[in-house]
Amino acid sequence: MLVTVMIPTYNQKDYVGSAIESALAQTYADLEIVVADDASPDPGVAKVLERYRNHPKVRLYRNAQNLGRVANYRKTLYERARGEWVINLDGDDYLVDPCFVEDAVGVVKKHPDIVAVLGGRKVLQASGTHKVQQANVCLSGRVAPRDVFSGILDGTLFPYHNATLYSRTHALAIGFYEQDIVSSDLESFLRLFARGAVGVLPRIVGVWREHSGNTSGTMAFSDYLANIQVFESVMHTAEEPDIAVKSSFLKSWSSRYAYSKGKDYAYRLLKDSDSPSLCFGYLKRLSKVSSVAALRILIQPKVLFNLLARALPSQISRCFR
Numbered sequence: 001m002l003v004t005v006m007i008p009t010y011n012q013k014d015y016v017g018s019a020i021e022s023a024l025a026q027t028y029a030d031l032e033i034v035v036a037d038d039a040s041p042d043p044g045v046a047k048v049l050e051r052y053r054n055h056p057k058v059r060l061y062r063n064a065q066n067l068g069r070v071a072n073y074r075k076t077l078y079e080r081a082r083g084e085w086v087i088n089l090d091g092d093d094y095l096v097d098p099c100f101v102e103d104a105v106g107v108v109k110k111h112p113d114i115v116a117v118l119g120g121r122k123v124l125q126a127s128g129t130h131k132v133q134q135a136n137v138c139l140s141g142r143v144a145p146r147d148v149f150s151g152i153l154d155g156t157l158f159p160y161h162n163a164t165l166y167s168r169t170h171a172l173a174i175g176f177y178e179q180d181i182v183s184s185d186l187e188s189f190l191r192l193f194a195r196g197a198v199g200v201l202p203r204i205v206g207v208w209r210e211h212s213g214n215t216s217g218t219m220a221f222s223d224y225l226a227n228i229q230v231f232e233s234v235m236h237t238a239e240e241p242d243i244a245v246k247s248s249f250l251k252s253w254s255s256r257y258a259y260s261k262g263k264d265y266a267y268r269l270l271k272d273s274d275s276p277s278l279c280f281g282y283l284k285r286l287s288k289v290s291s292v293a294a295l296r297i298l299i300q301p302k303v304l305f306n307l308l309a310r311a312l313p314s315q316i317s318r319c320f321r
Contacts, residue, residue: 001084001105001109002082002083002084003028003032003083003084003086003105004032004034004086005026005032005033005086005087006077007019007034007035007089007090008038008069008072008073008090008091009090009092010039010066010069011042011045012091013045016045016048016049017048018094019089019091019093020033022094023089025095026098026101026102027099027101028101031057033057035059035061036076037049037061037062037063038066038067038068039062039067046062061080068180071180073088073176073177074176074177074178077168083168085108085166085167085168086168086171087101087162087163087165088162090162092211094206094207095206096204097203097204100163100165100205103201104119104165107199107201114142114197115196115198116159116192116198117165117166117199117200118135118164118198118199118200118201119160119164119165119204119206120137120160120201120205121135121162121163121206122207123210124208125210130207135151135157135158136160136202137202137204138156138202139151140202142199143157143198143200144197145193145195145244148197149190149193149194149245149250150253152257153253157198157200159189160208161185162206162207162208166192167192170196171188174188174192176192180226181230182226182227183230186230187230190233194238194243194245195242196244197244221278221282224268225282228258230261231255231258231261231286231289231290234257238254254289255289258286259290259293259297262283262286262293263297263303265282266279266282266283267302270303276307
């Protein structure tokens, strides 16, 4: 069973070598590594990649023009990967468990209905310290589809992009990486999990680097709005006939998840903006997916107090004009 480690990269000369070396350190024999440079203007990237030009397990590609993060994911998965199973390792991340792929394949062979295998992840913070994330370190073995969604909601499970081996066949069938949004990987995984069980290896297998170039750390207001597509996609998936969970459960789950994640985004918009209008705009857009989630976020004390604190000074000043 061939497994592909996809390594999309852009201007990551200081990191991409570590990503490739961590993939080469995997003990699983039937492995290929596909590196996709998204037309990096930094010549240092090409110099690093040239070291692997003749490696039998590595195939190097350079896009003729910059496609963007998600389009590069998609092109690599659809046109360049050959494996039955794949894992995406961004050029600034790396694996720390050399047995992850081998053990994940073992889980797949034991449970044929599995569509993905999840491992744990830690964050290498800008300060140089590591922070272990809490998902995927308690459960093990096969987890049924309904329990997967419940686990994502309560934080015991999560599909970390660089710690999830997933079925390429299933991914192509449902259109992985269709949405050009920050959370394109999560949106894709949620649609995938509605169609089959997952396996869990309860240990840390990958590292996500925290730095100024992280996409999730540089989100604009338009990115927050676009990311609502994650919740919309689950709602739409609930209407499809080939899912492995009940439609009513998935719709209810989507509304609860929209509240859980949406309140974090609303707080961030309030914190990072001088005007509450961005928060209101986000909640207005969210209400089209789940009016209940939007209302619950709006009446949160943290949100209400923040809005009042901003509104009252202007109201008071008007009274004394």
